[in-house]
Amino acid sequence: MDAPAPFDPPERLLCGPGPTNVDPAALEAMRRPMLGHLDPALHEMLLELCALLRSAYRAEDAEVVLPLQATGTSGMETGIASLVEPGETVIVGVNGYFGRRIAEIARRHDADVVEVTADWGEHVPNACLLNALHEHRDARLLAVVHAETSTGVEHPLAELGAEMRDADTLLMADCVTSLGGVELEFDAxxxxxxxxxxxxxLGAPPGMSPIAFSAQAAERARSRSTPLGFNFDLDLLTAYWTERPATYHVTVPILHIYALHEVLRGLAEEGLENRWARQAEAGARLQERVGEMGLELLAEPEHQLAPLTAVRVPEGVDGKAVQAELLARGIEVGGGLGPQAPAMWRLGLMGPNANVETADRLADAFAEVLAAVGPRAAERPLAAATD
Amino acid sequence: MDAPAPFDPPERLLCGPGPTNVDPAALEAMRRPMLGHLDPALHEMLLELCALLRSAYRAEDAEVVLPLQATGTSGMETGIASLVEPGETVIVGVNGYFGRRIAEIARRHDADVVEVTADWGEHVPNACLLNALHEHRDARLLAVVHAETSTGVEHPLAELGAEMRDADTLLMADCVTSLGGVELEFDAxxxxxxxxxxxxxLGAPPGMSPIAFSAQAAERARSRSTPLGFNFDLDLLTAYWTERPATYHVTVPILHIYALHEVLRGLAEEGLENRWARQAEAGARLQERVGEMGLELLAEPEHQLAPLTAVRVPEGVDGKAVQAELLARGIEVGGGLGPQAPAMWRLGLMGPNANVETADRLADAFAEVLAAVGPRAAERPLAAATD
Known part of the structure; x- marks a missing residue:
């Protein structure tokens, strides 16, 4: 075919559920000289990157911490594929799109799946998960979504981990929207x-999935009796990423690694708790502004995430038209994910966009567009929004 | 941990088996505004990218052509996982590291593997593969490496395809070092x-794996009775990449997609056959220069690849010391891959490095370092180099 014109994407402020705008320092890092995947100079840096990732996860005692060479869902599938053998039981907390996805992937891997459900916007009570565990003491894995990207709900993970301390069942957590954004203590x-x-x-481009295995989980992955896929095999990954001299596994995404190293470096400079505080402040401002518009949040207030705010679309408003008009003005926000989702907008403030200025810019534009596109939410009875 | 210094990689001329230096136009493309993976503006471009990829593969009749969201080995595993069910027979041509890898992955996926082997540097004769096919008429898949990155050997794939035209067995080809580098005609x-x-x-950074399925292969992938993994499921991939409106699957590596679009655009501008000619000219020059140094090539001359030239390390020369000294001078070349490899250097001229000037620069440096580090090859009897 004839060569098309160069791609000319419009400028966007990315305030949906991710990707977020890339940290300018990460973009700069991607312009540094390219190294080969077997270059000793790269191998030294990979160790540093893994150590930074360990800090970000608060996973100093973890057996393995490294980034996989594909996006977040590869981390989800690698957990299931590594830790569960065919016919074993997996308990999954499902209160949104990504809990459902965990259950689906577990079924694809021939697990016996027990779903513990809650409505979109609610959290799955730990008591219900623990009841399921009591009924299925042989369960290999209990999986929850720490930060449900489809609803903005945070799971009370600290409490669940404490309750499961003496169980043989492994605890898996989807931290796609929590790592570097809200308190997360892998070890503790x-x-x-x-x-x-x-x-x-983290504010890097999409392309990798940071993972962490406890000693117990790594032992489990290494002692399984059925073979693992090659691309995400724990032993092959560690032979390259953390054992030295490094053994070739696959050609890792070098420039993406530069970007990830740079944003983790920035996180270490800022301080993890300072970052959490910045994310919390930005999220609180946005949620306050949305409340002032008379709109209702999807998540239970006590389980509302800071980085992601889901807002119910009021009755009579065309949510997709609002999204499209915001996009026309250069601002991306998300809608509901999948056919089960209630009508909503998902507003994200993540990485370089996690600040009060961006919260205000987003809220201002959102209010303007809402006034232009739909009936004004403030004029409508609040009850209608909960239908 | 404390923040380390920014990563400061040294400049390298990447003349190993890949990655190659990135096309500057691709680096520039990666600085364009980031779009979300659900942005309609991105979705339009993805269709264009797939069409460009179709041209590069000469796969206008293929059912599906798209890039996977992980590096080349994900394409290898996706082929096996999609096309082969447990207990089915797979015939694999093995004459180097990557043929072995195909066989290993097929075993991990519970295939019954028949290896047809040749020594490193030789090609696997099609007659031997066809004999194996005659003995295993029920084989689901016959896999060969079109361009064996570990030896620089090209497989006579056109002839094999013609002989298998009436077989039910599917033909899989590893084109990791051939796509955009040597003649490759998927349909024909x-x-x-x-x-x-x-x-x-292609000259983009590592991070994706372009794949192509014929109608017969896609039908096979879609009618399998055992479930596939989620990340590389053909239906989920096509629902996002080629069906419109696009359905969310995973968050694709956006900036890498910009880079891939740009290098495919450059390939279309240059013309595929012109590119093959440029690669051939660069490879021929390097091979001539290496011959003038009295060194022996690993590959049979009639099956020598243009983009990759494997050179036997003469007896008495420390191959690794030569590599290290070249690296110290800013030039990366490869060594033998894996414990089975004979002592060799692997010299690559790919993408932006596929030109006579780079061939000469590499040959000059190679000759200098060889003279400095080891006994001069020209002073040694040639016979010694074949031990």
């Missing part, structure tokens, strides 16, 4: 396997 | 599944 909370992404609170 | 040669990477002859 007793998490066995966590996975995340790079394009949300 | 009757290939059913091909995979490649982005960091070699």
């Amino acid at each position: 909370w007793g998490i066995d396997y966590a996975y995340s992404c790079t394009q949300k609170c | 040669w009757g290939i059913d599944y091909a995979y490649s990477c982005t960091q070699k002859c």
